Amino acid sequence: MLMRKERKRLMLRKFKRFVPILVFILFNIVVFIISKGENFNLVNIKHILNQSVALIISGMGVIFVMSQGSIDLTQGSILVLAPLIGIFVENIIPGSFIPAVILMGLIIGLSTGFVFSILRVPSFVATLCLSFILRNLAYFLWDFIPGGYIFIPINLFVIDKTQYKIPIVLFIILVMFYIFEFTKIGKYCKAIGADEKVAMYSGVPVKKMKILAYTISGTLGGICALFGVFRAGTLALVTGHFFEWDVLVAVLLGGTPLTGGTNSKLLGVILGSITISVINNGLVLCNVPTLYQQLAKGLVLIIIISLSFEREKVIFVK
């Protein structure tokens, strides 16, 4: 009797693991029917992957912060501020656009880390406020752009070509995977998420690790910004609006809980990012009115997250 009950429970759990995937497939079938198969042609798939690249790169950095149980909401504003300052620097030192943007991301991340860990403000509040400040800084600088119009060095646009982009993205994924899963840095981050006090008592340099995580997050935000401008060819004040929330959801969809800890999964970010891009893309293909797109996206995401959430492993849902 007991054995059968146990087996049934195990079966159910195994089945549950596939439910989110089923929902995802179902969503695609619906889109397939409505869009008359447009979502599965090669151009569209390429388009989806292109879209997810931004989320993947950003998410690879944000997961360091999220595995500690904190949140980074500055990603969207980095997307506009870092390239903007890059343009200023390029104007002074020609040819320095790429390093300048990455460095700017790094600096923003570093200062976010300092604000968060030195001022001891909860990460949600700290980074939310910072994202307002950073974006406003962009508004302010906008009026002083050299020459009065956005100029991005044209010779750099080649980086958006597939043959360069794919290796670069793969390289970033590999490096981040290595740091997150096979070095002290990643393991310390997860330990902080699992129990900050115990981590401190066990010799984890908690403050340093927190600042480092934001620095990594900011740096990758900078890299992500580069791909963004090369793809769009320009920069707008609305660039990256709400982007931070998509990154957050991508990491969550990848299986990392909001509380962080040892269950954080870096490779899950890829899966989460692609899922979000597919949903975004599908809604456009289905001609869902812009007015209702956010609604539909929210509904699909909450269904998938609630189904894939491993409740057994989490005691408190916050």
Added chain:
Amino acid sequence: MDESVFFQTLNISKNYGPVRALIDVSFSLRKGEVRGLVGENGSGKSTLASIISGIILKDHGTMMKDGKEYNPKHIQNAYENKIGIVTQESGLIEDLSITANLFLGREKEFASAGFLNIRKMNEDANKIIFKILKTKKMLAEDKVKNYSFEERKIIEIIKALYLNPEILILDETTDAFSRDNKKMLWEIIEKIKKKGVSVLYISHTISEVLDNTDRITIMRDGKIIDTIDSHSHTEDDLKKMMVGRELKSNYYREDYQGSFNKEKIVLKIENLSSKNAFSNVSFSLHEGEILGIGGLSGCGMSKLGKAIFGLLKIDAGTIYLPIKNKLLKNHTPVDSITQGIGYLPKDRDSEGIMLLASVKDNINLVSLDRIQRGFAFINSKDEISVAKNAIKELQIKTPNIDQFCIGLSGGNRQKVSLVKWLVRESEILILDCPTRGVDVGVKAYIYIILEKLRLQKKSIILISEELPELIGMGDRILIMKDGIIGSKVFKREEKPREEEIINYMI
């Protein structure tokens, strides 16, 4: 059936996956008796208590109270049936006042027209506290987080008593109590016993259970071994029944004579002071020595351990490592660990181990910089072998190395908390109450480990509230009182007696 039995369980079973926590447990309680419940960690004591109080659900079996079937679905059912429990874990909400905690869920009694009469609540709470404690040490308006662990447990006991229970279950809560509070607790128990309340007292302090209870139930491996009369048995009888084999009553090495290297000082503390904790502490720790530091809880010895490890701000004085010629100043745990110091905290669950991380991750955490190879690479094979060796070495009972520590019993958690420093091969170990809340079996085992470490020429600072432990293990014993270390040093070769040391503590 015995007429006076008013609560009983019949063939209760509980499984956690393949683990059988309780097997056909039949247990009965008379009205107005004080019953002790003893057993090793993981023997099923807490599971039984949790089932009786509705915190977890039984798989099979029935429970009867007052001749009626009693089948609690959650802890509220237990309250309704006048069964109160104080658990091992904290049952209070830290950010609320004592009053709010006491009356949690019963606020309606103080409500009129949709508003709570907070003043009346506080007045009543203060009255209840005063009635039980007879002092005004606690203020009902204060937040719970302003009180120490021990005081919080007292608040929980007051809360349980306020419900006017017919059965009161105390689950290992009082093991860490100071003498005064224990005395007070037993007076309270004596009083409620006269009113017909039955008390189920779960504890590892066997002598105390023997002295204060009417009868004692012994559990082992999820079964009840026997229920005996407290007055006609000795401590050794009980231990034998708990472990199921002969256990030497004195697991300390009485034959051992302090033989540490008196010439080689590994740690020198001079005039160390920290505000509101301790002042002018000076001592030296030698190679291969177990230096005992004893005192009442709250005397500052725990804070001293923290300060040496770098977790507490030091206002004056020096910590010096002569062999490495290194002065630790404004140091953090990271610095201490680099210098070969390890620290086992007193509060195992919130400071010692990450409950929501695997046994493997916990064991490896402090040694990651040791096992990393070129390019900062940490091979998961190394991690696994380190964890497996550690588990074998200390006989940690866990289904596998990926088991989250929250699923381990108290004794095994303690072993994980200790073993990470052994893996790290720390030269100096600061152990704050290493045998707190563990059963005799694990306790004896930890002493064997300390003995081994001493032979390996490691130096240990053993902070403990238990005198037999200090006398049994320490090469020298220092006593701390109100933040000051007494000038009297108790040496092993002089065979200090408990009665003698106590005088210096109070």
